[in-house]
Amino acid sequence: MEAFIAVTFSFPTVLFTVLLAVAVIYWLISLVGLVDLDGGGDADLDLDASSDMGGLMVTLGLQGVPLPLVLTLLFLGAWLTAYFADLMLGSLFGTGWGHILFGLVVIPLALVAGLLATAVLVRPLRPLFRRAYKRPLEKQIIGAACVVLSFNANKGQGRAEVHRDGAHLILKIRSDASLARRDRAVLVEYLPEHQAYWVVTEAEFLAGSSG
Structure with missing residues (x-):
């Protein structure tokens, strides 16, 4: 347990810990009705491939689901990647500048891993949102x-x-x-x-x- 807490709140994992905590707070607020998610996953959404955001989401197959869900899965995947990378390899780089450099390498790799994992996870979820939002x-x-x-x-x-x-x-x-x-x-x-x-x-x- 002590190792879990130490890694969770140490660099670079702490960055994704904060982002994941924000996502969890968002979903908790939505559960009590302060955030309305209706319509967030409409499958008829026109994401143009020439725009930065639309092109990225279409390329990775992230369209058709609510953006908060995409971000939550992204943060979760990045957090898991950073956590296990730090847990298994972090001690090899000490606690000084070596560990900071290690963290700077892990952060983009964790984001890429989280993005790829999110692209895989949202595909089976897309039909659920397509059926949930039938109004054009x-x-x-x-x-x-x-x-x-x-x-x-x-x-x-x-x-x-x-x-x-x-x-x-x-x-x-x-x-x-x-x-x-x-x-x-x-x-x-x-x-x-x-x-x-x-x-x-x-x-x-x-x-x-x-x-």
Whole structure:
């Protein structure tokens, strides 16, 4: 037990101990109803491969499940890797700079191992979330605010991110407004022929609502 505690709260394992503790606290809060997870794993989520986040998640097969679940599994896998690496090999590097250098090598390796383990674990879970959220995503998020990630004014199209119920969505958008990166807009209509959402600026949407 003493060895477990010592490794858990020593570098580099302590980094993932903290992250895993945050994830556990998040799930505990969600259990008492303070966080709503409904809709977080919609399988119709449009994650574009050209965006950093969307491309990574699609490549690893992490789409279709709630982002909090993905992060929790990632932290758990990284924690286990760092823990056993430190337990079995940490003593070989002493307690000084040698151990710090050892930890700096373990951290990225643990993240990679955790990411690969997460990619394997979420695949059998994806159908569960697909069945759990049968209402089309495009109907669920109409009226939601988004933040523009990129926009080509000449083509009137781009991409935006939406944070909804713990899920981070990256969506294709179209608009006749002059939008720039980090502008706030509102999804007002789904365009099935383009698999994109028509958006207006948040100011325009609020002005129309108040009018």
